[in-house]
Amino acid sequence: MTETTISPEMTMAEILERIPSAQRALFQRYHVGGCSSCGFQPTDTLAKVCADHNILDVPEVLAYLNRAGEIDSKMTVDPTEVKAWMDAGDTLRLIDVRPAEEIAKAALPGAEPLDYSNSQQYMDLPKDSRIVFACKSGARSLDVAAYFAGHGFTAVHSLKGGLDAWRSQIDSSIPDYAL
Missing domain, CATH: 3.40.250.10 (Rhodanese-like domain)
Structure with a gap:
């Protein structure tokens, strides 16, 4: 499977455009983005979302999002x-x-x-x-x-x-x- 290149500086809108299943994956693994209390804005960067939700291992999040389609499958x-x-x-x-x-x-x-x-x-x-x-x-x-x-x-x-x-x-x- 070819990985999609995403980075912590990208906005969530950019990431969701490249990886449509990213929001499901974020919720499933980190309980982020599934409701208003754990949500994010499309203009938030992935780094900001991770910081706002106390997710310290940003490289692990990147790797997980790149596997999101496989997880959905x-x-x-x-x-x-x-x-x-x-x-x-x-x-x-x-x-x-x-x-x-x-x-x-x-x-x-x-x-x-x-x-x-x-x-x-x-x-x-x-x-x-x-x-x-x-x-x-x-x-x-x-x-x-x-x-x-x-x-x-x-x-x-x-x-x-x-x-x-x-x-x-x-x-x-x-x-x-x-x-």
């Missing part, structure tokens, strides 16, 4: 693998992170909607619970999976390609819809 799971887990009776929670109006347009069989109003119910789950998050395309669910990984969950996944991939690989009867 390890968190995604193909629809065929999820279907195999379900067919085998493996214990997993399939959680749809889309808003109710999207779920109403096209439901993912076996998925429960994420209850954003009661997030504590998920945080109380055993940290090794196998959870697969899904959305329409796999982008929002990857953010949610990274959030849970950042809170110590060790078996969280994002459905690669989301509902669109599930429809094309597993169940073509699920309606397509535009966002």
